[in-house]
Amino acid sequence: MSVIQFSVNGKRESIDVPPMKRLLDVLREDLHLTGTKEGCGEGECGACAILFDGELVNSCLVPALQANGARLCTIEGVSTEGHLHPIQQCFLEKGGAQCGICTPGMILATHHLLDKYPNPTMAQIQEGLAGNLCRCTGYMRIFESVQQAAQQANELTAKS
Amino acid sequence: MSERKPILGGSPIRKEGRAKVLGAAKYIDDQELPDMWFGATVRSSIARGTIRSITFSPEINWEEFAIVRASDIPGENTIVHLTKDHPCLAANEVNHPEEPILLLAHPDKTALIAAVRGVKIEYDELPGVFTIEESETAVENNDVERIIWPGSDQGGTANCFKTYLMYSGDAKETEDGLATAFENADFIVEGEYHTGAQEQLYIENNGVIAECFRDATGGIESLCVRGSMQCPYYLVHALTLVFNLPEDKCRVIQVETGGAFGGKEDFPSLIGSHAALLAMKCGHPVKITYDRAEDMAATTKRHPSRTRHRTAVSKDGKLLGGTIDVAIDGGAYATLSPVVLSRATIHAPGPYKWPHVRVKAKAMATNIPPHGAFRGFGAPQSLFGLERHMDKIAKTIGLTPEEFRRRNFLATGDCTATGQPLVEPVDMQGLLTRALREAGYHEKLARFAEENKTSSIKRGVGFASFMHGTGFTGSGERRLNSLVYLDVREDGRPEILVSSTEFGQGTNTILSQVAAQTLNLPYESIVVSPVDTSIVPNSGPTVASRTAMIVGKLVERASLQMLTLLRNEEKLPEAHTPEEFKAAALAYRAKHGSLRCSVRYEPPAKIYWDDELYRGDAYPGYAWAVYVAEVAVDMNTYMATCTRFDALQEVGMVMHPVLAKGQIEGGVAQGIGYALYEKCMWKDGRMMNNQMTNYIMPTSADLPPIHVHFEEVPSIHGPGGAKGIGELPMDGPAPAILNAIENATGVAFNTIPLLPEDIFERFTSFTDPELGGTEDMDPAVDRDTRVESAEVSA
Structure with missing residues (x-):
């Protein structure tokens, strides 16, 4: 297990997870951000796309460790206080x-x-x-x- | 007063749209229940054989796992659709690769991967059949070893799940008429057309969560299964048999469903039963979600098909008679193949007047995972053959594809091939004229012909004319006997209760529009109940383009009934305000405790269907269409691309222009994929490219501009004059595109999917006799088809 720190939708997170756990699963299972979806698990469909330091990435292809220090934005961070973007x-x-x-x-x-x-x-x-x-x-x-x-x-x- | 903008025909915001754009909509894999375990499936590694032994690896602590095998099933080991041939779990024999044999559950999802691998199954293999032709050959040769399906007392014969024989009139008269037609024909044109399997490829894989509740004595009290699905009552029915429980003990809840297209019509009955069996065994809620590879390898696809035409035509371009033979590959079990075949049969003669036509159809068994429902449901297959054949006939007799069709179109008052009089207006001539104009067809035909002479990019245009029947076939709707409820809730808002599900097509939205329009209330005030079989009635499955027209009409009738009730009982004024409606409804509720209007399907007057002879009114209504494709074939790379698409249809009155366009565009995109991209690669019955990486569906960069046009002609059958729309757009694109490719290149391709390697093979075999050999050098004649006779006399 490794302690990984990053920010998601402006909120700082620090979690203890296996370093090779998929970032997709960290978001969905550990942080309960289920707006990020899994369609194929091999980076083809983009259902798990998030913004990673401003770049569009498929979170199913990113090991959790790689997110250390990163600034992430998921669909939950696109709207503000229930107001649609x-x-x-x-x-x-x-x-x-x-x-x-x-x-x-x-x-x-x-x-x-x-x-x-x-x-x-x-x-x-x-x-x-x-x-x-x-x-x-x-x-x-x-x-x-x-x-x-x-x-x-x-x-x-x-x-x- | 209540003068408000019409709601039907407007484009109000999708009911569940806000949750979807927020990422807040909860699909099955976004949900968990307390103490939930996870389930996995151990599947057959061979196509056909008997199970010799099952052993469990000593390296795994199996006590941590719940294990379910066929012998644990408390009721019948069957997933029934039409015939009880399909086991829930294979007991002794397997009939296709990836057939489920054992189920495992464990609290830790990650433990399941090694556990599935830790189950060793040994088989005594039997020979399999993997194509329609292999299956037929086994029957013809009475090759007992390769009779893989024995027939059933519910219909079907060796290796054949179902046959239909449909005549355009009395059988003997039609056969005599055909004999005369072929004798007197100026031309007899034959053709053979093939379509491949197609994966539905909903972006959300199949998934369910099941719970099993015990009574005081430890017996099974009831079940609850929630999941991604189209037809919750199908799963209820499956559970009653697998668990030997009454219907009211089998509760099914549809949750937000991430695409379906038919792929979640019949399959949830299987995965839902599996999860419930594991829940029974382990005493915890159990979630099964497939990953993409498992979903693609193990679940249903569109039936591959072969259609053979033999057509008698006069020299003035009139159809005199025709025989059409349709065969589909049903896979290892009957599942829905008989009904898919039915739709293929009825749509095979298309929107044309046939003085005499005979359609023979059969669904063959193969050792492939059972093929199932996919948007279009048999019609895309037989219409592909028909519309390619129409272009072939036109070419053979020297008419344009347009002129030949114009001489044979059905019109108002004519009878279809099943003898159904077209009472509602049909204007194929007008549709064709407008579609060709919208697409700039004639101008392009001339321009491309000129440009192609000097370009290595060959461009062309082609079209297809077709129709799609709305609702269940023949007596189907009568048998479904659908029921809907319209309630008024405690807060005074009307609530629609139906088993019709939302999976992206817009069910929630259009049914709310119907209720709002009829009740003269704001769209926003209408509520759609969650689809939970413990509260919603059975309004039939969400399939067959039936929701808008059939269920929509029931919602309209329920709304009218509610208005009448409130006018009679509560003095609701004729032209009421929303406030007056609410006051009247709440006053009624206060007196009676609740307010519910329930309405059951009533067949339209004079609808007649003979299931034996396959004659009569096949569908209450038809949507009619002409689709035009423009293509470019790069003669250096042999890549064919669709460069523009025009889809014109008459679907009655359009209920929601934005949703309707979205339906058509989405269907056209799937149709383009069907024609040019999506190829299932099979080896011994197993799909080899069961990944999105190597099964290619069109991306945003692959698709041309799709222009959608509607002709609006009100139908008496649907609410506000609407007809069904969902499946229609799947039928036209493939033949239109292949017709355009023939126009571009002069070569007839009659098999889809058509990939660059297929085009390459064909063209290189023309120019290099060393490579090809048997190919006819005349590009007008292709290898699959044969023109039997030339013009008899000049």
């Missing part, structure tokens, strides 16, 4: 979530994408979300959700 609001309005199992990872991937490209082209959206599989939507509603979120963020920036 604009990205979440857009997914809700535009039909970006159907069964919802890919949605947490997809929203974090969108977050990461819009940090990188505040005004993404369709090709950048397609590329940026290509690591997150969705079997329900055919992605079209998700693309619209992302476009609307980008547009809203840009309008806000323009106003301020």
Whole structure:
């Protein structure tokens, strides 16, 4: 066992876990952050995607030890006090979530994408979300959700 | 007054959407119960044989584990759908790889991996059959060793779970008509078409948690199973047999379900029974969740198929008659294959007028894990064959695919191949015109033909015309006899109680829209009850594109009944406000203790179906569609890509445009995967690529823009004029794409999935006789099919 310290959604955590335990399981089992999902366990589907020091990673491929000192953000950290983040609001309005199992990872991937490209082209959206599989939507509603979120963020920036 | 915007046809926020975008929705693997153990399954390593011995490794302390074998089953060792051939646990013989033999439970999930490996099973192997053809050959040769399924007193013969013989009229008259048609035909066109298995690939694997409660004497009092599923009452039924308990002692709760597509229709009956058996054995709640590899290797897929057409056509492009032979691979047990085959049979003649048609269909047994329900349920298979064949006929007789179809489309007032008169308006001509216009088909046809001459990227356009029947087939809805309740709760809010489940398609949302619209209340005021069989009635399974039209109609009727009741009993005004409704409902509750309207399915007037002859009104309503695909085939890499997709459908009135578009786009994406990406690789009955790494479904970067168009024609059968929509989009993409590839390359491909290696093999065999040899150099004629006769006279 190893004591590992990191921050999740702005909260400092210190836990004693086997060093090779998957970060996904640490989040779900030790910290009860079940918004992060497991779809494939081999880094293909992106259902377990989180932000790790601002980078989008598949938490099923990260050993707990590697998270020591890291700053993590999971879906639970995207909203603030029950208020939806604009990205979440857009997914809700535009039909970006159907069964919802890919949605947490997809929203974090969108977050990461819009940090990188505040005004993404369709090709950048397609590329940026290509690591997150969705079997329900055919992605079209998700693309619209992302476009609307980008547009809203840009309008806000323009106003301020 | 109550002039409010229509709720049906608007796009209110998905009922459970907020929890989903917050990551707060609780799926089965997000839940645990106190003192819960974990379960795992020991599976067969061979395809077929008898179990000689089971030994347990001495390195493991087995006293820590609960172990369940077939002999522990308190009731019948069967998971019944239609036939009792499918064991819950294999007792003596195994009939497919990954067949469950033993169940293990332990408080520590990680201990199970070594334990599963620590069970050694020895077998006496028997020969297996792994394709439709091998299964047929065994029957033809009376190869007793390879008769893997004996037939059953509930139907079926050796190696064959079910057959259908469907005629477009009286059997003898149709056979005579066919004989004349083939005699007088100007052309006879034959074709053979194949489709592969397809994995549902819901992103959430199958999972359940079971509890077993004991009475004072230690006997089994009751069960409770919660999990990811479509049809909770199917699992109730399975548990009553496995445990020999009455229905009311088998409680099933559906929890948030992360995708299903048919893959959680029949399978939860198996995994749910397994978890309940372990809970019985260990005295703790038991959770079983599969990982991806186990889910893909062991659970159901879409049935592989072979469709053979032989068609008599006149030189003016009229269908004179046809025979269609459909065969599907059912896997090792009957499960749902007979009903999948039924839908394949009825959809095989498509949206065309056949003066005489005969459809022969069969579901064959193979030593593969049983194939099961997957969106479309047989129709995508037989419609793939039909719509490829229609293009082949057009080419053979020298008409365009468009013109040939136009000369044969069904129209209002015509009868379908089952003899069902199309009473509601059908306008395939109009749909085709609009779909081709939306897609820019004619302009592209001309432009691509020109550009292809000088480009190594060959582009093309193609389309498919089809329909999908809504609801259970024939007398199915009558047998289901669905029941719904509409309550008003203590807080004055109406609550819908149904067994129809939400797994992403929008059940909660559309049923709430129906209730809100009919009750003239805000959408937000409607509550949907959790799907718990101890509180919701059996409104049938959530399958067959039936929820919107059939269950939706029942919710509409229950809402109307409630209004009438409150108007009569509580003087609710005709045009009420939400406040007046609440006051009236609560006043009624105060007097009677509760307010519940319950409504049962009533078959529409004049619906008639003959199960023996397979004739009559096959479905209450049909959705009609024309889908257009645009493709690019790179002649350097042999990669075919769909570059644009237009999906036009008539699905009655659209209840929720955002959800409806999402349904169509999602189905089209699965259809594109079915055509060009998703290949199950089999070896001796075992899926070899049971990982997302090597079973390739389309990503966001693989899909073209999908343009969705609706024609809205109200249907009398559904609430607010709606029809079913869920499965339709699975039927059209594959044939449209392969038709477009033929348009692009001049070569007919008649097998899906069509991967670059398949295209490579075909083209290199043209140009290099050393490699290919037998390939016909004329690209218009392909190896799978044969044009029997040329035009008789000029």
